């Protein structure tokens with residue numbers, strides 16, 4: 448298939464471009480480089496042996512989108528990653544989040560309709576489930592979508608709703624993938640996560656602390672109702688996650704809209720992640736216990752049955768492997 452990838456040089460986008468190319472698809476990637484770098488394109492080509500067909504374009508600019516679809520005729524599917532994703536920033540700059548994440552998605556759908564493109568895979572998040580009760584875990588796709596506790600989370604919820612409406616109104620086939628916590632990097636250490644500024648997310652902070660960029664790591668609370676008192680998440684290797692997109696572009700739902708959890712099905716606590724990192728990297732970490740972080744959910748991990756049965760996709764990599772590759776990537780960045 449000929450596939451357009453928005454946000455193609457970002458963390459998940461770049462790994463997905465690799466997996467699409469390796470699976471034999473023709474990829475056209477776009478990005479505005481607001482949160483990524485052009486050098487990612489060369490590194491993807493080093494991995495796959497194929498140059499990336501790329502256009503610098505911003506999804507907020509419909510003329511730029513039209514120009515891409517006009518120049519690259521024959522696109523059959525779109526995978527839409529381009530979005531802002533920092534929870535705290537979204538609270539401070541809600542309009543920027545709604546403009547880029549919601550407005551950009553509307554622009555993309557309108558342009559796809561104009562060019563008769565009827566297949567879309569959308570990056571959603573397990574954030575749509577909110578704070579779930581322990582007895583609702585592992586969480587299935589039938590669990591209710593709740594009121595979001597940040598503008599970022601709300602943009603994902605709104606996009607899912609608008610995509611459902613579009614699927615009812617026109618013959619477009621849409622798959623929303625609800626990601627759990629993507630971590631890790633490509634085995635080659637040529638691509639990985641490039642956090643801007645001090646990372647908020649656990650694994651990039653751990654690898655940066657281990658390399659010496661931060662003196663110590665803070666565990667945000669150890670008084671939660673979990674076995675070791677720290678929050679539990681479902682950490683999924685980004686290469687596994689990328690492969691889910693290759694499956695999703697070929698998926699056709701009977702009612703034009705489908706949603707899948709994309710996780711491992713395992714929950715790991717913050718302390719377990721720290722200990723596993725120390726084991727695989729042989730790097731001791733200095734950490735302190737701090738207060739709870741506002742807005743954190745206590746625990747969440749995926750039921751992956753639907754993805755296994757209907758999408759034919761299953762996470763294959765371990766937490767150990769994800770942390771090993773994240774560490775290799777951090778070391779590569781510091782060379």
Ligand code: UD1
Pocket residue numbers: 532534535572574600628629647648649650652664665666667668677678679680717740741742743744
């Ligand atoms: C966060 C977002 C989520 C978003 C995802 C993108 C929140 C509440 N949620 O997920 O909406 O889709 O990032 O990747 O921000 N932790 C520490 N110390 C640190 C950093 C994190 O203890 O320095 C803990 C957190 O409190 C949490 C766990 O590690 O319990 C995972 O945190 P993080 O990596 O930020 O992911 P989420 O909060 O699950």
